[in-house]
Amino acid sequence: MSVYYDDSRDIYIIVPLRDAKSYPSRSSIDLLLPTRNFTGECYLWIYTEAEHPVIKIKNETFLPHEVVVRDGRRWLFMGRKYLKLNLASPPVVSFFGLTDPSGDIFLITSNKDFIPHGGLADIERQILGYSRESLGVSQIIPNVTTVGRPVKFKLIFTAGETGIKRGGRIRLTIPRIFSNPQIKDPNGDGYLKIVKADAQLEIISIEVSRDSWEWIDITAEFKEDLKPGGKVVIYYKAERTQIVPFEYERTDRSYWFSKIPPMAISVMPNKRCYFTPLANGYSHTLTFKADIPERLHLIVPSHARTGERIVLHGIFTDKFRNLSDVYPLHADVRLKLLGRDWEEDLGRPRGFYGRSAFKMLLDPLPEGVYRIKADSPSGRFNSLSNPIKVENDSNLSLYWGDIHAHSEMSDGIGSPESFYWHARNIACLDFTALTDHACYLTDNEWLWMQDLANMYNKPGKFVTFIGYEWSGKEGDRNFYTWRNELPLFRGTDPKTNSLRKVWRLIEGMEEEVIAIPHHSLENAKWEYHNPSFERLIEIYSMWGSSETADTKLWRMPKYGISVRQILSTGSKLGFTAGSDNHDGRAGFSGEGAYYTSIYVPLGFRSGLTAVYSNALSRREIFHSLRRRRCYATTGERIIISFQINDLCMGSEGVWDGSARIRGEVHGTDLISRLELIRNGEVVWSMRPNRMDVAFYWEDYQSPDELVYYYLRVKQADGNLAWTSPIWLTK
Numbered sequence: 001m002s003v004y005y006d007d008s009r010d011i012y013i014i015v016p017l018r019d020a021k022s023y024p025s026r027s028s029i030d031l032l033l034p035t036r037n038f039t040g041e042c043y044l045w046i047y048t049e050a051e052h053p054v055i056k057i058k059n060e061t062f063l064p065h066e067v068v069v070r071d072g073r074r075w076l077f078m079g080r081k082y083l084k085l086n087l088a089s090p091p092v093v094s095f096f097g098l099t100d101p102s103g104d105i106f107l108i109t110s111n112k113d114f115i116p117h118g119g120l121a122d123i124e125r126q127i128l129g130y131s132r133e134s135l136g137v138s139q140i141i142p143n144v145t146t147v148g149r150p151v152k153f154k155l156i157f158t159a160g161e162t163g164i165k166r167g168g169r170i171r172l173t174i175p176r177i178f179s180n181p182q183i184k185d186p187n188g189d190g191y192l193k194i195v196k197a198d199a200q201l202e203i204i205s206i207e208v209s210r211d212s213w214e215w216i217d218i219t220a221e222f223k224e225d226l227k228p229g230g231k232v233v234i235y236y237k238a239e240r241t242q243i244v245p246f247e248y249e250r251t252d253r254s255y256w257f258s259k260i261p262p263m264a265i266s267v268m269p270n271k272r273c274y275f276t277p278l279a280n281g282y283s284h285t286l287t288f289k290a291d292i293p294e295r296l297h298l299i300v301p302s303h304a305r306t307g308e309r310i311v312l313h314g315i316f317t318d319k320f321r322n323l324s325d326v327y328p329l330h331a332d333v334r335l336k337l338l339g340r341d342w343e344e345d346l347g348r349p350r351g352f353y354g355r356s357a358f359k360m361l362l363d364p365l366p367e368g369v370y371r372i373k374a375d376s377p378s379g380r381f382n383s384l385s386n387p388i389k390v391e392n393d394s395n396l397s398l399y400w401g402d403i404h405a406h407s408e409m410s411d412g413i414g415s416p417e418s419f420y421w422h423a424r425n426i427a428c429l430d431f432t433a434l435t436d437h438a439c440y441l442t443d444n445e446w447l448w449m450q451d452l453a454n455m456y457n458k459p460g461k462f463v464t465f466i467g468y469e470w471s472g473k474e475g476d477r478n479f480y481t482w483r484n485e486l487p488l489f490r491g492t493d494p495k496t497n498s499l500r501k502v503w504r505l506i507e508g509m510e511e512e513v514i515a516i517p518h519h520s521l522e523n524a525k526w527e528y529h530n531p532s533f534e535r536l537i538e539i540y541s542m543w544g545s546s547e548t549a550d551t552k553l554w555r556m557p558k559y560g561i562s563v564r565q566i567l568s569t570g571s572k573l574g575f576t577a578g579s580d581n582h583d584g585r586a587g588f589s590g591e592g593a594y595y596t597s598i599y600v601p602l603g604f605r606s607g608l609t610a611v612y613s614n615a616l617s618r619r620e621i622f623h624s625l626r627r628r629r630c631y632a633t634t635g636e637r638i639i640i641s642f643q644i645n646d647l648c649m650g651s652e653g654v655w656d657g658s659a660r661i662r663g664e665v666h667g668t669d670l671i672s673r674l675e676l677i678r679n680g681e682v683v684w685s686m687r688p689n690r691m692d693v694a695f696y697w698e699d700y701q702s703p704d705e706l707v708y709y710y711l712r713v714k715q716a717d718g719n720l721a722w723t724s725p726i727w728l729t730k
């Protein structure tokens with residue numbers, strides 16, 4: 001994908017159609033139009049051998065107007081359109097009637113006099129005056145490094161045969177998640193310096209890229225000619241780097257979230273030219289590898305029945321929860337089963353799959369609450385599992401999921417296939433949903449993603465929901481269904497760009513679709529709340545907690561409203577927690593200060609939603625969510641039961657003279673505080689300082705009209721949990 005553009009001159013967007021998406025039963029291919037902010041008349045061209053190609057942009061159809069050159073594949077002028085292009089919402093373009101799109105090219109330009117000739121390299125030369133391959137090469141040392149560790153990078157740029165004239169420039173791009181580049185303090189973080197150059201050049205600006213808020217652009221201007229073969233060596237010190245294994249290998253800035261490596265170079269070979277990224281294969285790549293294993297995570301189901309065997313999962317990771325290539329020293333680990341006041345040796349971990357994870361089958365246990373402990377001589381892998389509650393008979397089981405995460409299908413990284421694999425085998429989730437941004441999915445991609453979600457759904461073992469994130473003026477909403485398809489509503493489409501329009505389109509689908517607003521403190525507007533679909537709210541994610549306006553679990557500006565403010569309007573919402581992780585890793589993602597793809601410091605760990613349900617199936621989990629039989633945690637599998645007058649969490653009942661409140665909590669650490677919130681106020685609390693606690697309290701204070709109660713659990717390690725409220729009407 002190639003894009004050339006400059007502020008003062010024309011826009012040229014060149015899109016090789018080998019990048020377009022297809023779907024087996026459909027005749028059209030489609031793609032997102034990579035854009036820069038641009039408004040104006042655009043001229044559309046296609047390079048193809050097809051006789052009657054048709055292009056569709058935003059419901060408008062374009063047919064060939066004139067043929068320019070005849071030579072097998074030739075350029076067809078398809079008409080013009082006034083386009084309002086914008087970084088955040090690239091339009092979907094569909095192509096019909098193409099015979100062999102792999103060699104076809106789509107071109108949009110604002111230059112009405114431009115008549116393209118020949119293939120990709122030819123029009124590049126036509127626009128730029130040179131080919132991209134002739135701009136030069138870049139090399140970075142080191143080109144393989146370890147997540148989260150400080151690095152001193154040395155970049156060597158060698159000019160190609162085009163050279164760079166006096167007044168020409170180079171531009172280095174650094175993703176915002178890396179240390180902020182600066183040229184003033186040699187001892188400070190982010191220090192960047194031109195250490196050697198065959199022609200004099202000077203850094204003239206360091207600023208947030210106008211192409212993306214995720215990048216910092218550093219521009220340097222040449223005071224004399226850099227001859228072909230001439231070199232520039234630049235040093236950059238980064239204490240803050242990537243925390244997720246990833247290979248940066250792109251050069252083009254097709255989207256604001258394109259993953260280009262730190263110090264990626266673009267060249268403007270002379271004063272009157274465009275900045276052009278080095279050609280693919282001529283630019284450096286940078287690989288981040290996981291660190292050595294230094295943690296062991298033990299996960300067991302939260303519920304089991306007597307007589308049932310129990311699966312213990314063990315996962316060795318580095319400190320950012322990445323699976324490592326390095327073999328963990330698991331042979332040194334000893335596992336123990338902890339009962340109420342006894343322990344039993346379970347031996348060493350067994351049943352490894354891969355190098356870093358194992359699944360061990362434990363014998364059935366009598367009724368009670370248990371945990372598994374790991375000891376290692378070095379102390380490195382000491383850990384404690386979540387609690388498991390074994391009961392004789394119980395209809396409900398407790399299931400864990402994260403239904404809010406992103407992949408490379410929108411602004412994240414990692415394939416959808418690896419997303420599902422990670423969610424099931426590493427995060428050990430019972431249910432999940434990949435909720436990529438609807439506005440970055442083409443129609444063909446959405447068909448494929450639904451197929452994939454359906455394929456990975458295994459009732460009884462691992463449940464996937466079809467879902468996506470809708471973003472619009474009224475804040476973000478995630479839509480889910482238990483069915484195997486869901487219409488795609490893009491917040492960028494005039495037909496579905498407001499919640500009011502979306503609610504109208506899904507009227508009657510209340511039993512099939514739910515919408516969950518998230519990070520309400522960030523941006524939620526509540527005027528368009530629809531109680532039929534919005535039954536839940538995501539109270540916590542890697543953004544932090546939206547519970548109250550004065551929460552400490554939040555670092556971003558607050559433009560929205562808190563969950564307690566929303567509840568005070570009378571809205572009846574249960575609580576979920578998720579990750580909003582953009583590394584394709586739901587429910588078990590890095591705990592460092594930075595996202596992979598988003599520059600903002602979303603430094604909180606991923607949350608989890610617990611659901612009480614009869615069975616692990618789409619329908620049952622969905623209906624439990626709809627009935628708000630769920631609670632939210634900051635990622636720990638804390639067992640909570642919470643009832644008022646025998647109503648379970650999420651229920652609505654009638655005030656009958658008092659609220660008889662009972663609950664039971666089994667923590668993953670000491671429970672330092674339990675708080676009961678009644679209509680926004682803490683009305684009862686206790687400091688148990690135990691891992692297992694049961695409580696009872698009766699509230700006689702009659703409510704005026706409607707009263708809600710929810711339980712807030714705090715552990716000694718700082719982790720939190722929030723039950724869905726219970727409402728009583730007078």
Ligand SMILES: [Zn+2]
Pocket residue numbers: 404405406469580
């Ligand atoms: Zn999201």
